[in-house]
Amino acid sequence: MFRIHSCWIPAYFIDSPLCGLMRTTSRYESENSFFSHFTNQGSTLMNCFETAMEKQRHIQERLDHKTIDSVPKFRTYLKIERHASKVYTRPLFELVQAEIFVGTWYCQIETKSLVEGSEVSVIKETKFVDVLRNQGDGSVVCSCQLFVRVGILCRHVFYVFKNANIEVIPSQYILRRWTKNLIPAALRNKRNIYGEKNEIVENYANEASSIVDYCVHMLSKDEPRLSSFVEKLRLLKIDVEADCPNPPSKNKADNLEELVGVPKPDEKTINNPALGNPKGRKKLRIKGGKKQALDKNSKNRNACSLCGEIDGHNRRTCPKSLQKRPSWINQKLQEKGTWINQKLQEKRTWIKQKLQHKSPAYFF
Ligand SMILES: [Zn+2]
Ligand SMILES: [Zn+2]
Structure with a gap:
């Protein structure tokens, strides 16, 4: 039985909603893994939560x-595709678009009949499926059950829609x-959750900064008017400062x-608790x-075991060890070095000569 599970699992789960499927375990495990990136010893609940939410907002x-x-x-040129692009978020639209495309090009209606006010179409794709469309309330059911499982309409339904001239x-x-603008903009920008805030004051402050933003945007290409606007703002600031004898402190x-x-x-x-x-x-x-x-840099900072300096050399390349060597070894090494250099130089001139014989076109 288990060996043929690829055959029975699709049939068994055909009518279970599998999109966004989350059980209790997956829910708390995913939360765990999400928040674990933002916690470390000594971080408070609030700042860990805020960082995590900030990341979530950024992704959103x-x-x-x-x-x-x-x-x-x-x-395609179908209006239903335009409509899908207006309602769905982009990744979902791409899925729906693929269904519309395949429905338009690869599906055929085999037979069509009316049963009790519903239109039953047998659609041929790779296999046969039945699409039942109620002409009264406009509901559609397809035997492939994609809508029940994933939450988007299947290619067969889109094909039936196209035949029935349904454009949305x-x-x-x-x-x-799956729709756009699921989270209202006002909710999305709510950041401050510490303490209680005076909402009216906050609204006024928001409006003030948005008015200034708007004016700057309007005047952004008009230098003289922008400068006079800034001048007016400066005067306003001086007025406000004169009116406020004890302003709110900026002290931390x-x-x-x-x-x-x-x-x-x-x-x-009271001291902090031990971690x-x-x-x-x-x-x-x-x-x-x-x-x-910094870490990478500090790795190379091991002291030389011969002289104890930390300028990056080690025992083998230590200048002191060079001095310690018997003079005849140093001489031999030097001879070897000059010999190698000579050989290299010979090789280089030989290659150059070879290359000169080739025409320049050879290289292109
Ligand atoms: Zn279907
Ligand atoms: Zn050394």
């Missing part, structure tokens, strides 16, 4: 950029998890006190480029 932004800021290449993917067949200790909510005690009575060794294999910290270069 990059993928969004790819989806929004580039135009996909279309492979029905909304019930667009899963929300003051900021920390505000964050923690208690003033710094004069005397230190414990967590169980399991010690996770190696990912080293940055600078650290790697």
Whole structure:
């Protein structure tokens, strides 16, 4: 039975949703592996979590950029393909596009019949599948069950859609998890989770900086007007400074006190806990480029065992050992060196002569 599992597993799992399949184990194991990159001894929960989330946001932004800021290449002239490019994220669109393409070129309708208000089409691709389309509510079911398993419509359904002149993917067949703009922009930029913030003040601050940004953008090609704008801002700044007799402090200790909510005690009575060794294999910290270069450099810094200097030479190449050698060995070595140099020079002139005989075209 197990030996033929390639035959029965597809049939057994044909109607189980397998996209984004996660069981309890896979869920916490994946979380573990994701967060383990950002933890080390002594890091606090908050800063580890924030770093991890920052990475997640970065990936999200990059993928969004790819989806929004580039135009996909279309492979057919069907409007349904254009529609798919508008709703799906780029990787998903590529999958759907392949289905549309194959559906258009490699599927044929074998027979078509009406059964109780539903249109049943037998589609021939490599094998036969049945597509059932309800003309009343527009629902489609294909016997290959790709939509149930993966969450995108299959080539057979797209072929039936093309025959029925359907130009958009029905909304019930667009899963929300595959669509663009899943995370609202306002939620995405929420960073500050420490302490409580005054939301109204924050909104005003955001608006102020966005107004300034916008003005700078508008005037970016107009030097005289930009300079007068900056002049106005300077005057405004002087006004604001005059109005604020005790501005918020920029001191690090003051900021920390505000964050923690208690003033710094004069005397230190509580010490940091001793660091414990967590169980399991010690996770190696990912080293940055600078650290790697420093490490590599320090590896060659072994002292010479003869003279004890650390300028990179060792016992064999130590200048002292050269002095220690009997003079006749040094002489022999020198003779050998000059002999080798001579031979090399001879070889070089010989090659040069050979090359001169060849025409220049030989080399191209
Ligand atoms: Zn199908
Ligand atoms: Zn030495």
